[in-house]
Amino acid sequence: MNDSNNRRFNVAVVGATGAVGETMLSILAERNFPVGKLVPLASERSAGGTVGYRGEEYVIEDLAGFDPTGIDIALFSAGGGVSKEYAPKFAAAGAVVIDNSSAFRYDDDVPLVVSEVNPEAAKLRPRGIIANPNCSTMQMLVALAPIHRAYGIERINVATYQSVSGAGRSALEELARQTGALLAFQDADPRRFPVQIAFNLIPHIDDFLDNGFTKEEMKLVWETRKILGDESIQVNPTAVRVPVFYGHSEAVNVETREKVSAAQARALLASAPGVKVVDERKPGGYPTPVTHASGHDAVFVGRIREDLSHPRGLNLWIVSDNIRKGAALNAVQVAELVAAGG
């Protein structure tokens, strides 16, 4: 952002009481976003309560009754249904909407932006709406975009290890509750997920589609192509929920047009925006959700090594905080692009 530009922006945060909404507020403060008026919004149920921002308490307003006139930037993270209903109203009133749901991601006239990857796309927003990608796509592309630009990625095979925070606050509570129950020799009693998540894995995120993939898996396919602007990239994903609170991890194999050595990839990623390489080939010399992801902004990349099964294959282990870079941080970074006149 241009520090000499003293303009301030009235910011609405829709879904302010959620895991992502709360993090959006703290990241706006951390990054000194030029907030004029701040309006936290939520459903009627949460309205009247308060959220903290820069040491002050803000009363949460009811989204349904709110008049968006005068809002410059609206950060939405309250689910697809809420976005579909209210984002167009905010946009019609003149706000730029940055939407964290999947409601508009695949619309041709809505840009899908990762701030380090395709910031220029944020400028073209005919509907006044910019979509924030899915968390697992976001972190994967921060790491893969530099490789794609330098060597050309033809194919991506990815297996995810996704934390429960990606499924919201109720999922965090479910993992904590089930873990406590099982340690006390009680039943796990699954509620939020179809089967027990504590000490277990669930190879199923979002709905199943006709091709046998889940919607979460197809997001990795659709969003990768849209963000990199290359429909020829082949993506084959498996998405798995793991009993981790915060931080998504991904075992990624890419095949490039031009051969890239592990050393070349390491050097390229070491200077890539938003990426931190942690790759020492010794105990602890790799990123993990607890040691690297939780509360950190970067996308961490380790286990960089050449594919044993393909002459132009490369393996990466990618870890990031799905609530920060995977959602709230990128939304605020996109707001910064908008504020900077983008």
Add this chain to the structure above:
Amino acid sequence: MNDSNNRRFNVAVVGATGAVGETMLSILAERNFPVGKLVPLASERSAGGTVGYRGEEYVIEDLAGFDPTGIDIALFSAGGGVSKEYAPKFAAAGAVVIDNSSAFRYDDDVPLVVSEVNPEAAKLRPRGIIANPNCSTMQMLVALAPIHRAYGIERINVATYQSVSGAGRSALEELARQTGALLAFQDADPRRFPVQIAFNLIPHIDDFLDNGFTKEEMKLVWETRKILGDESIQVNPTAVRVPVFYGHSEAVNVETREKVSAAQARALLASAPGVKVVDERKPGGYPTPVTHASGHDAVFVGRIREDLSHPRGLNLWIVSDNIRKGAALNAVQVAELVAAGG
């Protein structure tokens, strides 16, 4: 086994107090293995204690002072060092050693046997030693061998999700202890693993090698080729420890010489020995470690779907009890092959 053959076998279980050793004893009983004399063996530290078998207590003898004369079959699961020292002595005394460690797996004159995949290999054992494969290879090949035979596998990309029981009893204790500590707001205090495993992932199992892969990963490469008897199969593995007590899971992508549809793969696997297909494309319609692996003999396969990124690619989600099929059960099944005159 031939039921009309009334011969009984004197069986030694080396490492009888370990997670795998205990399961070997219960599987010998479950499957009515024709045990004559049973001798549980362990280190001096455990000697003098007892283990249960068919409702009776057996005193554990000290391996170091034990004379193997008269033992017909010795099941070893006490680590590579113990196997290297004692397995040849048991074999020299006339026993057939079935060894669960990696000490002899890559020796040309030691067969590496998965009972459903290459049972004939158990007959050729010039050193009197048969090796049991690594748990992650074992379950993968029970599912992949039928596909390889019918369609020819050229390449395997696998990301594992391995439970802590694969690292032994101390690892089970570490996950339980750390989980309890963290729920009580205390430090995880990593001891058994280099970083916290509770609510975390560790992309590192066994030592790092010069090529950047871990030894656990290379076992998947070396053992797949040896067991399938095909050095042309390309394998590219990522091995990750997950906070699950029992059951290993694997996201597997294979490329075959001939195209195999998801329906063909499902039909083939439905009748494959040792495999159970759980693949309903609805919530809960897939195997998970807790719902399917723990205490079950089969290798469970779900999420069967055609690769989006390759015309002859196929995806599978493979789950099995790493202590049973991945170790103790296969060892007993190999003992059955030996007992049947193999």
